[in-house]
Amino acid sequence: MSVRPPVIPWATPQALSDYPEWPHAPSGILVEGHASWRQALPQIDNSQCKKCLQCYLLCPDAAISVSEDNKFVIDLELCKGCGVCIRECRFEAIRWSEEKK
Ligand code: SF4
Numbered sequence: 001m002s003v004r005p006p007v008i009p010w011a012t013p014q015a016l017s018d019y020p021e022w023p024h025a026p027s028g029i030l031v032e033g034h035a036s037w038r039q040a041l042p043q044i045d046n047s048q049c050k051k052c053l054q055c056y057l058l059c060p061d062a063a064i065s066v067s068e069d070n071k072f073v074i075d076l077e078l079c080k081g082c083g084v085c086i087r088e089c090r091f092e093a094i095r096w097s098e099e100k101k
């Protein structure tokens, strides 16, 4: 006989701080580190970046964050190289680059 896990009631978060602690995407989806999947490395050119937050919100692995000096940075422990950020950046501020292993 299988034992089902208890159902946890879901309350819609009202603020970013209501979401669970790391690791999670801004959308609230829990993420795992899949850096070993990466075949190429996305790089953000902050001189081109318009701070629209699109990449930050859409990265499925919550790998993009904003540094203290207001630059968008990619966490190489989390980025799996899926390319969503490159495709979604309307300002072509993210490009593939070769990764030095
Ligand atoms: S999607 Fe492009 S322009 Fe927008 S925050 Fe990300 S890097 Fe900057």
Ligand code: SF4
Pocket (backbone or CB within 6 Å): 042, 058, 059, 060, 061, 062, 063, 064, 074, 078, 079, 080, 081, 082, 083, 084, 085, 086
């Ligand atoms: S390629 Fe971009 S969208 Fe995909 S995991 Fe890496 S940072 Fe996130």
